[in-house]
Amino acid sequence: MPRFAANLSMLYNEVDFLQRFAAAASDGFTAVEYLFPYEHAPEVLAAELSVHKLQQVLFNAPPGDWAAGERGIACLPGRQAEFRDGIARALDYAAALHCPRVHVMAGLIPLDQSAQEVRQTYIANLRFAGEAAARQGVNILIEPINGRDMPGFFLSRQDQAHVLVAEIGLDNVQVQMDLYHAQIVEGDLSMKLRQYLPTGRVGHLQIAGVPQRHEPDLGEVNFSHLFNVIDELGFDGWIGCEYRPARGTAPHATRDGLGWLQPWVTGNAT
Template identity: 40%
Template sequence: MSFLFQDVPFLDRFSHAANAGFKGVEYLFPYDWPADTLKEELDRLQLTQVLFNLSPGDWSAGDRGLAALPARQSEYQASVEQAYRYASALNCQKLHVMSGLRDTTLSQSQQLDYFQQSLEKAISFAPSQTLTFLIEPINNHDIPGYLLNDFDLGLRLVKELDTPRIRLQFDMYHCQRIHGDVSRRLAEALPYVQHIQIANTPGRTDPDIGELNYPYLFDMLDREGYVGWVGCEYKPIQRFDAQPFRWMSPYLE
């Protein structure tokens, strides 16, 4: 909902999402609104809160996550605890941990070690066994200098951490922008994936407008047995009063 329905205020987007047929919602950050207010909208419309992000720090100042920044670890711990409180109130079982930008005073391997340590700390800061922390590779066109900018690296980190409470968030748009070869990388990663997001390249647009063949990719998800959520994190070209989700109709039950 940080991408769709931007022509209406944020709290009105819940009803727009429900009216469009969505059963769950995600967005970047909930922290500008009381958790009780968000929960009322979810309950009223029978929507599931699927995912949101830990606070990234000061977004307007250029922060894009705190987990891999050694000097910001006290803020990072506070962000995990804040997100855990919101997740508990909203019955949300997945939180995205943004790595942050590359710190050139450290080697990449040193900074990745800090990132892994921070992910391990998140488990102790938020002890609920039903809560999973996700990491997402993000391309450097959209977020220049982002540390976790490689899907092979993201998969390796998850495997090394070796816990079901840390998994991969696989955004097909980011994968195409970084690597291409989306279907092969998706097949390799799926055992470690707990959330998928979609948009088409190059403009992060509707799934039926651009380079990626989403009917093929959706069929692949079915063949591989993926049963999780698919988040529509794209910037729509179609007007919302002109059947903007017609691409979705073949896939709805």
Template identity: 50%
Template sequence: MPKFSANLSMLYQEHTFLDRLTAAAADGFKGVEYLGPYDERPDDIAKALSDTGLTQVLFNLPSGDWAGGERGIGGLPGREAEFADGVDRAIIYATALGCKQVNCLAGIAPEGREHAHEAVLVENLKMAADRLGEAGIRLLLEPINTRDIPGFLVTGTDQFLRIADRVDSPNLWLQYDFYHMQIMQGDLIRTFQTLQDRISHVQIADNPGRHEPGTGEINHPWLFGALDRLDYTGWVGAEYRPAAGTSEGLEWMKGT
């Protein structure tokens, strides 16, 4: 059976941030993840994790002005110093929370500027992979669909492989989101199996709608069985928008 992690940036929105950990544990989740912990004190989150017995599975590097529409700064020219500061800040939080992996969001590239932004991303990833590796933390890179985030820089697994070849670090891993990849390229399990030795974390949501498993076209029971057959031992992040309440929509997890 897969290990499920609750993405607290989408689930349990009726609760305050720290109370979401309590709610997730009560519903049977064993781990948590979210966009970022940076609005909370590390000690407060660490205490909530200890109190609930949850594992801190993942969070993102600081992603710029999210409210203003930015979706990561990994590939943004002129923001290299901010990105480096964000890596240092993420290490502080990850160390305090016992988190062994962080994800980089590449950001949005204006049309025609993709190559320039990718060059910046490669250099930033080289630096981040080294710094995080020294701290015992994996660096992940996530391809995201361009329906939800038009203009996002990294959109598929082939592009990840091209970037990884240029970064040339053993500490750059793929975050494989089945929802995003169903939209962008399909062939989910075959691609997963091909790249399994490069994948450090997976996430799920159904399509269309990005709601919980069972609301769309992806056969999640078969997918979970395939992950077991392939001996995937990592976490499966529930990163979806509940169609109703979070707790009310967890039948998909109870049946695994």
């Protein structure tokens, strides 16, 4: 049976961030993920997880200057020292939160560097991150992101990500397969799942309705079918609910949109 984690950066925005742990637990979630933990001390986050009996299953490494538009620095030549410091910080949080996965955003392709240098920088940085993470039993994830939401992002296709993971050559460097991004870029999701899940290189899945990134039962993708495919393939990881509730920040907006989840929580899915 698929296991779902609430993404607290996108869900429960009707309440303050630290209140979202309780809200997720009350709606039946047993795991959470979010973009970045760094605005809060790790012991504060760990306390929320403990009190509400939640697992932390994913967060992102520092992405550079997010407010200025940076979306990761792993592919940026000349930023290696900053990248390594960010990985050390992320792994400190991972240890405190007992989190087994850290997503490393690739970054936007720099226009003043050669494609070869950008690619070599990315591979070297991911090898460093993977080796450092392996020492504490953490997996490093890379995620293809569609160019409509994030123009110029270095990584956009599943095949590209799997080629890079093979070249990096570390068992704990895996692909974060977001079916929202994959549908926009490639489609054919059932076959993509059947192609890549059996490889063992997919460490995490994420979902959202397409095209508006709302609840997975809104839009063009039949997620009930895909959940059955995922179940059939024996994927035992987590599926992150990284979508924006259609009712925005209205009271109970997240809870009111969770009708799609109930059959999978109660075991009545077909």
